[in-house]
Amino acid sequence: MKEIVVPTNKLTSFSIYTTLVLVLCLISPFYFIHGGELLKSNLYNFFLSWFTVLAVFIGIVFHEIIHLLVFIFSTQVKLKNLKVGINKEMMSPYVHVKIPITTNVYRFSALAPTILLGVFPIIWSFYAANAWFLVFGIIFFVGGSADLYIFWKLKNYDSSTKILDHEEKPGCFIV
Template sequence: MGKEVSIVLDPKGVNRKASYYTIGIVLLSTVVYTWFWGLEFTITLMSLLKFIGFYFLLIFLHELLHGVGFLWFGKVKLTDLKFGFIWKYMVCYAHCKVPISMRAFRMALLLPVILTGFVPLVIGMLVGNGMLVALSTLLVGGGAGDWLIYRSIRSFSKDTLVKDHKDNIGCTVYFCNEMNENKNINT
């Protein structure tokens, strides 16, 4: 297959940046939502339990959508996927065990943050649903790791092969031609 390069992100750095992104998106969303709908809300035990329940359900859906992306865009088999949770870093994951095209990997990487983050955020803003806005802002911030991986691989050709890193946040890029070998890797 040629040369390969491992692109690994520091989990603590990813969590730190995810916190900054989450704070930023929460502040921005709050300002925009308040501008259009005002800032009246009531927190009850039931609404808090609903929020927490939906949040965990949407985190699960986020990882499931990574798997759907690998299956759909990467054309892999269900047995090529692995799902889990890393207690040390408090993160869920979906892992594709086989190399796929960079194009498919990028799409599988961003699919969940678009469908569970940005789309519901826009809908929540349009209809004035504060809970939906709050949930989606947390999911956009939680997708920061996906965005950081995307940024680190954006310069590679769409036909380059890439595989999820087995044990770390990141991936292995397989170089099949001279053009890709000369790309600058930003980690």
Template sequence: MELPRDPDHTITFNMKKIQIQMLILTFATIFAGFFLAAIFHSEITFSISFMKFLFFILLYVIGIVLHELFHLLGFIVWGKCRWSDLVYGVNRELGVAYAGTKKTLRNRAMKKALLLPFWLTGLLPFLIGIYLNNGMLISVSALLIGGAAGDFAMYNQLRKISSEAYIIDDLKKPQLYVYYDNPHINEK
């Protein structure tokens, strides 16, 4: 990745640590979801069949796709990106789906775009699953909440930086480049 100049600060993420956080968050969310559903509904039913398992996988894949699309939507809405600025796909080396932008974003826009999928594909369906006492929806949304561990790690690091800073997301490595002034100001 070619940067406009050396960054003022580089944030690097440990993928193994994030994967452990993802597992802990997923299991904690599943437990909390079934516990809350049992409290609100006085019972919880759970059954597994081949068709339910296929539907579960389908919901999870749709959730992952929506998660990445909501990142892109956040980049468009808050980062003022054009469709041509957006990048998405699967990083096979890291084993993750990704959505990013070639455009430099203000930190405030990046933080909003990072958390949008958590709210819409994680927490909202999780709460609906508890309300409906739907174990499949609770489980799928818990997996998607756990899958947002990388987003939470990035958000947590970006909270420590000025909202006015400029952020470039490395599209190949788990890194963010921080500039305290516009890195493109001296370009011709």
């Protein structure tokens, strides 16, 4: 079995790079399209709101629920084959699949939370002229960095290749 694990040093640098690129590529156009006052007001509301704290907390939990739902709806995984918990070292929730699944399901599960909680809010922010959604989307896009890394590492594997989720680390094994 070949192990594919997200190295912490690469994840940190990738997250910083992704944050800088997203901020530069998204905040500037938002500013020019919707104006500085709206951006300033929305950012002020984002960073000083209890609603934001609640929304981010719920978003973190929902990120894992999206993984769980993709696994269940794939028809390859039953509820009894899933382990849900909290990683005490990283203080974060996780969903672990105990059985091998196809690369396609694993890749889709890796991308789904980033698309739903990152990309869609970013798109909505431009449509609704609301920078709160822009920042929320950036946070959850960057929060999906480990998932994006795994997706990228699996790009050359056939869709029917079997993947076994790593039980202890963010990553998987090629079976």
